Amino acid sequence: MFLLSICQWIDSTRFNAVMRQSNWAFPTLDTIHTLGIVLVAGAIMLVDFRLLGLGLRSVPLAQLVARMVPATLAGFALMLASGGLLFSSEAVKMYHSPAFRIKVLLLALAGMNALIFHRTIYRDVANWDPGAVVPIRARLAGLLSLIFWIGIIAAGRAIAYGPGYDLG
Amino acid sequence: MTALPLFEALQHTYVGETIRHSAALIALLEIVHLVGLTLLLGTILMVDLTLLGRGIGNLPVSRIARELNAFTGIGLVIMLLSGPLILSSEAVRCYKTPAFWVKMALLAIALVFHFSIHRKVAQAEPPVPRARAERVAWVSLALWFGVALAGKGIAIFQPS
Numbered sequence: 001m002f003l004l005s006i007c008q009w010i011d012s013t014r015f016n017a018v019m020r021q022s023n024w025a026f027p028t029l030d031t032i033h034t035l036g037i038v039l040v041a042g043a044i045m046l047v048d049f050r051l052l053g054l055g056l057r058s059v060p061l062a063q064l065v066a067r068m069v070p071a072t073l074a075g076f077a078l079m080l081a082s083g084g085l086l087f088s089s090e091a092v093k094m095y096h097s098p099a100f101r102i103k104v105l106l107l108a109l110a111g112m113n114a115l116i117f118h119r120t121i122y123r124d125v126a127n128w129d130p131g132a133v134v135p136i137r138a139r140l141a142g143l144l145s146l147i148f149w150i151g152i153i154a155a156g157r158a159i160a161y162g163p164g165y166d167l168g
Numbered sequence: 169m170t171a172l173p174l175f176e177a178l179q180h181t182y183v184g185e186t187i188r189h190s191a192a193l194i195a196l197l198e199i200v201h202l203v204g205l206t207l208l209l210g211t212i213l214m215v216d217l218t219l220l221g222r223g224i225g226n227l228p229v230s231r232i233a234r235e236l237n238a239f240t241g242i243g244l245v246i247m248l249l250s251g252p253l254i255l256s257s258e259a260v261r262c263y264k265t266p267a268f269w270v271k272m273a274l275l276a277i278a279l280v281f282h283f284s285i286h287r288k289v290a291q292a293e294p295p296v297p298r299a300r301a302e303r304v305a306w307v308s309l310a311l312w313f314g315v316a317l318a319g320k321g322i323a324i325f326q327p328s
Contacts, residue, residue: 027324035209035316038202042210049239056235063225153206154199161195 007091019089026089033082037156040075041149043068048149051134051142061129065122094159103155110148117141175259184256194257201250205316207243211236212282212312215290219305221298229301233290267321274318278311 010016019025047068049055056064087094094100121137128135134142178184187193215236218229255262262268289296289304296304 027320031317031320031324034202034320035313038206038209038316039213042206042213045206045210046214046236046239055239056232058231058235059224059227063227067224150203153202157199157202158195161191 004092004095007095010088010091013088016089016091019085026086029082029086033079033086036075036079036082037153040072040079041153043072043075044145044149048142048146051138052146053134053139062125065125097159099155099158099161103152103159106148106151106155110145110152113141113144113148117145172260172263175263178256179259181256183253184259187253187257194254197250197254197257201247201254204243204246204250205319207239208247209243209312209316211240211243212308215240216305216309219290219301221302228293229295230291230293233287261327262322264327265322265325267318267325271315271318271322274311274314278308278315281307281311 046056047064050057050059050061050064117138121135121141128138179188187197214223215229215233217223218227218232223229223232286304286308289301295301
């Protein structure tokens with residue numbers, strides 16, 4: 001298997017050995033990753049709530065999105081960096097972890113959902129916001145995003161309970 | 169006199185024993201706890217950023233704070249329900265882990281601060297002077313990040 005051999009190679013690198021020998025590298029990266037995902041998902045969920053009409057109703061959507069998108073992208077870059085380092089410290093274990101696969105899948109779905117939303121219905125946001133009702137397609141995007149991100153948090157946490165981990 | 173017997177009793181309750189012996193339940197509770205944290209930290213961060221002059225457009229902080237209040241509350245309730253359940257599954261270990269006590273102390277301070285000074289400043293109309301708003305925002309961020317970091321610390325630092 002191609003992917004498996006890549007993971008095996010990652011596990012054989014010097015970087016991987018350094019990560020494993022350090023008592024601090026993994027917990028530090030793990031803490032950054034956990035706090036970061038909470039903030040990124042928190043920002044995204046606020047937009048989702050707004051789309052679903054659950055909150056921030058008096059805030060113009062375009063202003064909210066303009067504020068959130070750069071912050072979310074920056075936070076996400078941090079997530080990817082810390083997540084990549086965590087992954088490379090135990091690549092083969094991740095390859096065999098069902099929770100990790102689900103997480104990657106959910107991340108892809110969340111990304112596609114956001115991309116489609118921005119490329120389609122959000123393009124003419126000026127025509128429907130502020131308005132009495134958020135269009136169904138925008139509400140659907142908000143609902144899906146909410147589900148995907150809660151799923152990403154859940155799957156991320158579940159990785160630590162997967163095969164090969166000590167429940168301590 | 170220590171509180172250790174209390175923690176031992178908590179761990180030996182039916183709920184504590186049940187959760188302790190179910191990896192799935194522990195995982196589920198931790199996920200719920202994290203989702204609650206997402207709501208709590210996400211909304212508080214937003215209010216604090218607005219206090220720091222980095223909010224949404226030119227919207228006043230009082231409006232943002234009012235709109236987000238309910239979500240902060242929901243996040244807090246989720247955490248305060250799931251937290252003690254997680255605690256009951258490993259009460260004795262928590263008792264012996266300094267990070268747990270640091271977290272509880274910071275949490276108590278953060279809660280008092282949040283529902284007194286922070287709330288008053290965030291909802292003030294007209295807004296308080298910028299310098300005071302910024303001070304309050306930094307204290308709030310430091311306290312809540314401290315709570316979250318200490319929480320992570322409970323998992324990382326095992327009692328010696």
